[in-house]
Amino acid sequence: MLACRVILFLAWTLHGSISCINLSPCSLLHGASTNMDVHVLSSRVLRPGDPNSAPSKAPLTVFDRFASNIYIAVLFAFSPPTPPNDALIAGLSKTLLLFPTLAGRLDDSRRLRRPCLIVGGCGGGALVVEAAASSNLSDHLPLEVSPDFQLLHPSPASAVHVFQVQLNRFACGGLIIGATAHHRVADGQSMSIFFTAWAQTVRGAFVDRPPVYDQSWLKPRCPPHCEFNHWGLEFTPLNSSSVNQIDVDPSEITNMLIRYSADFIQKLRRKAEGKYTTFETLIGHLWRKITVARRLEDRVQTMVRVSVNGRTRLKPPVPNEFFGNLVLNAYPQATAKDLIDEGLPGAAMMIHEAIRRVDDRYIQSFIDFGELYGDEELVPVYDVDGNVLSPMLEVDSWLRFRFEDVDFGGGGALRAFLPTWVPFEGLVMVLPGFGEDGGIDVFVTLLEEHAKMLRQISHSLD
Incomplete structure (x- = not known):
C-alpha cells in the first residue's frame, strides 16, 4: 500500500543539530555530483485553528487500521526559481485548516475501545524543518537513490507529529521538499490531494479538490456479514x-x-x-x-x-x-x-x-x-x-495520484519525485x-x- 513497507531505521535527531549528506550512486539512473552538505537551521510546529478549542476523537476505520503503522516519506525536487520558505510555510498553515487530521495525533492506547485520531485542541500540530545546502541542486540531478535520502526529511524514529516536512534550500534557489506522513492517517491518494492543495494555496489559487471526510460510504450492512475470510x-x-x-x-x-x-x-x-x-x-x-x-x-x-x-x-x-x-x-x-x-x-x-x-x-x-x-x-x-x-x-x-502536477509556483519545475x-x-x-x-x-x-x-x-x- 502506499501501503508500501517504508520501514525507516533512523537514529538521528533534527533539533539543534547539523547534518551532512554524501549522496552516492545506488541506482540505474546515474546522477552528477555526489557531495551534498545539508545543514538543519530551524524547526517549528504549526498548530492551525483555535488552540483553545475542545479536541475531538475520530476512531480509525478498519482501512486505517489495515494500513501499516509506519511513516511514508517522499521527496520533491524543484529547480529554481522557487517560492521562499516563508511563503511555503504560510501556505502550509492555511492548507492544514482544510486537512485537520494531518495536524492531529494518534492515540492507540489499550484503554480505548478502538484506536483514534485526536484533532484540535493544543496538542498535535505539524513539524516544519528548514535546512540549507551549500551546493546547487543541478549538481545532484538526476537524484540517485541513496540511504542518505533519509537526511532530507524529518526522522520518523522519534516522531510525535503525524505530518512532518523539511524544506531543503540550495544555493541556487532550488528546493527539495522531504515530507513524512503517518500511513494510518492517509493513503497515497489522500496525500496527493493534500500536496496539490498546498501548492495551490501557495500560488494563491483556488483549491479545486478539497478533502472529503464523510464516512457514510463505509457503513457496515445490517447485520454485518463477512463473505470472505480476511x-x-x-x-x-x-x-x-x-x-x-x-x-x-x-x-x-x-x-x-x-x-x-x-x-x-x-x-x-x-x-x-x-x-x-x-x-x-x-x-x-x-x-x-x-x-x-x-x-x-x-x-x-x-x-x-x-x-x-x-x-x-x-x-x-x-x-x-x-x-x-x-x-x-x-x-x-x-x-x-x-x-x-x-x-x-x-x-x-x-x-x-x-x-x-x-x-x-x-x-x-x-x-x-x-x-x-x-x-x-x-x-x-x-x-x-x-x-x-x-x-x-x-x-x-x-x-x-498526480504528484507530478504539484506546482508551488515561482517558475521552477518539478525535477524529481520519489520515495526515500x-x-x-x-x-x-x-x-x-x-x-x-x-x-x-x-x-x-x-x-x-x-x-x-x-x-x-x-x-x-x-
Missing part, C-alpha cells in the same frame, strides 16, 4: 502463535530506480497482446524478472500484494477526494515455474484477474469485518513481516517518469545479490 490476508489470525519473519542487516538490501521508456512500455504491451493495462503489463514483466533474479526454485509459490484503491470500486463510488485510507490488496500468485512458463501474457492476466476480484462485494465484506472485530486488537499482516518479503512482492502504483531509501526487501513502486519522453520509473528493493541480476535482465523482453 484473517491471514489482511490481518493476522486471532489465534496465531508463530510469526514467519526473515530479517537481514539493512546493509544487504539495495534500492534501485529503473527507467522504462515509453517506447519500451509499448513493446511490453505488444508482447502481452495489448489486453491489459500498462500497470498490469509492467508489473507482470517485473514479477517474472524478479523471480528469475531471486533464483526461486520451480515449486516455490510466489505472490504479489498489489495495492488497489477502493474508492471507485464501491457502489456508489467514493470521491477520490475522500481523505483517509481506502485501500485493499489483490493477491495474484503462482509457482515460479508456472509464472515463467506462461510468459508475460499469463503474468499480466493473473494480475488483472486478482485486481478485478477486489470489487464492491469484497470491500463491503471487509467493512463488515471491521464492524464484527473492530474491538479486537487488529494487527495487519504488514506489521508481522520481517524486512525480507521474498518470495513475495509488494507493489504500489503512484501513476494516477527503504531498508526493506521486496518492494516495487511505480512512479511517473521524468525523462524527456515521459516513460515510467520503477523503484525496486532487493537483496544486493539479486539486484545485480535484475540490473542485467530488467529490460530483456524474453
